[in-house]
Amino acid sequence: MGKVFSKSNVSKSAVATNEIYNYVKKSAYECGYDAASVNYNLVNFRGVPQNPTFQVDGLETLACTFETRNDDVFICTYPKCGTTWMQIICNLLDSGGVQDKSRTVYAFSPWLETLFAPPTLHEREANKYTIEDLANKPTDKPRFFKSHANYPDMPRGKAAVKTIVITRNLKDTCVSMWHHAREKPEFNLKRSNGEEANEENEVCPNFDDFAKLFLAGKAESGSWFDHTLEWYAASLRDENILFMKYEDLYAEPEKYIAMVAEFTNTGNTPEIIAKTVENSSMGNVKKNAASSGVYAGDRKSVV
Numbered sequence: 324m325g326k327v328f329s330k331s332n333v334s335k336s337a338v339a340t341n342e343i344y345n346y347v348k349k350s351a352y353e354c355g356y357d358a359a360s361v362n363y364n365l366v367n368f369r370g371v372p373q374n375p376t377f378q379v380d381g382l383e384t385l386a387c388t389f390e391t392r393n394d395d396v397f398i399c400t401y402p403k404c405g406t407t408w409m410q411i412i413c414n415l416l417d418s419g420g421v422q423d424k425s426r427t428v429y430a431f432s433p434w435l436e437t438l439f440a441p442p443t444l445h446e447r448e449a450n451k452y453t454i455e456d457l458a459n460k461p462t463d464k465p466r467f468f469k470s471h472a473n474y475p476d477m478p479r480g481k482a483a484v485k486t487i488v489i490t491r492n493l494k495d496t497c498v499s500m501w502h503h504a505r506e507k508p509e510f511n512l513k514r515s516n517g518e519e520a521n522e523e524n525e526v527c528p529n530f531d532d533f534a535k536l537f538l539a540g541k542a543e544s545g546s547w548f549d550h551t552l553e554w555y556a557a558s559l560r561d562e563n564i565l566f567m568k569y570e571d572l573y574a575e576p577e578k579y580i581a582m583v584a585e586f587t588n589t590g591n592t593p594e595i596i597a598k599t600v601e602n603s604s605m606g607n608v609k610k611n612a613a614s615s616g617v618y619a620g621d622r623k624s625v626v
Contacts, residue, residue: 420598
């Protein structure tokens with residue numbers, strides 16, 4: 324049976340020596356080429372590749388000055404590791420286990436960094452919110468946010484925020500990232516520069532080439548290893564970080580959704596948890612896609 328990562332899951336000697344509490348970055352795999360050479364469009368923020376539409380100055384302002392509250396909840400994952408699924412789960416817990424048709428998932432938990440992106444992405448992922456809109460949200464219950472930031476760069480402010488982190492099998496994440504990069508138009512460097520679409524200007528048509536970029540930390544959001552292990556180490560010293568595996572959530576949704584409800588103090592009753600389990604299943608996610616605003620692809624636990 325899978326377990327949420329915690330100090331109890333590692334050796335006593337590792338805990339005693341503080342070996343697990345701090346992640347030290349290792350030398351990355353070197354693939355010998357960059358993203359642009361395979362027509363993969365990205366921008367750099369603090370040394371980490373990001374969505375090419377992001378305004379880097381805005382990200383810096385967000386990371387340094389965003390004002391948080393002690394009951395704020397961040398859903399922070401490496402891309403393609405269950406972010407949207409967790410947004411759906413938290414949204415359902417907050418609305419009694421059923422989809423609130425008056426709001427989309429993205430209105431409930433906006434992707435903060437897209438406040439500094441073009442209107443199309445800003446509207447879809449953050450409901451056109453401004454920083455002022457977020458500051459004016461009601462104070463009688465938690466605010467929920469989405470981010471893909473690594474541990475040092477998350478806009479946590481000065482409050483004791485809570486963070487839900489999900490990791491996913493490396494292989495599955497890499498495959499999903501490859502399709503994501505090829506399907507989203509903003510990642511196509513040549514087309515972003517005005518070239519007509521054709522078979523010769525696809526993003527990284529060879530998966531082996533993409534896998535090497537991914538392992539080298541040169542894909543969107545940088546190194547999966549750094550992101551995952553930094554957050555894991557942080558979760559062992561900070562009780563306000565809930566770190567879990569996508570595969571465990573997939574295999575035992577009731578158990579892990581109950582953990583999320585308790586951790587966030589949202590919808591923490593047997594009835595609401597049971598409804599959330601039912602309505603966050605793939606079939607019901609697709610059924611409710613129109614009202615939730617979510618594109619429901621085929622969710623798999625493994626490739």
